[in-house]
Amino acid sequence: MATDDAPVRLAHHTVQGPPGSTAPPLVLLHGGGGDGTTWDPFVAPLARRATVVVPDLRGAGRSPAVGAGSVTALRDDVLLLLDDLALDRVVLVGHSLGGLVGLLVAQERPGLVAALVLEECPPPEPLGLPVPTGFADDASFYERRIRPAVLATLNSPDPARADALAGVTAPTLVIGGGPDSHLPQDAMVRMAARLPDARFVTLPGGHLVHPTHPETFLREVEAFLDLAQGGW
Incomplete structure (x- = not known):
């Protein structure tokens, strides 16, 4: 069994892009x-380009529900996956917690990330989000271990997280969900x-841009990737 700080191998699936494509x-x-x-x-639409x-992520779907729920542990899981797949240049697209994990990957290894899409990514400012306590016996691993740890981090972020934004070299698209989101949009703009x-x-x-407006989301992401591709 993994220790709290040991990365775990994530379940994943891969869809191959166009033959001969050099896109990350x-x-x-x-x-x-x-x-x-x-x-x-x-x-399928994105696999037409790459x-x-x-x-x-850890504790979700078919991946192991073990160890820590810290954001750094989740970051290290993704880094292990990319190393296992021998990927030395990728585009990261993340929603909410996934956006935060993607941002941490880009801060830890700037040269690994060719472009970054952050959909409703929690900004590195104190957010004052309620942290759940006392869990039902059938509460999921996410509810018991990951969500409380992540919310505590978001409410009291390490100042180094904000300082490290300057080290992200990848072109980045930050998507906010507008006034219906529970995340402060002005803080996202500052990020x-x-x-x-x-x-x-x-x-x-709101917070669920890609599930509720998939066509708009895909169009915006693809336009961003078209522009970013010129620098790859």
């Missing part, structure tokens, strides 16, 4: 409480401003 693979990181199936409607890798090469866009949908 797209790695799609789901949000908290879900799994990789949230990206099912997007895999190979697509869809993992289940985008601190990234060296980022653009902020508001799309409808």
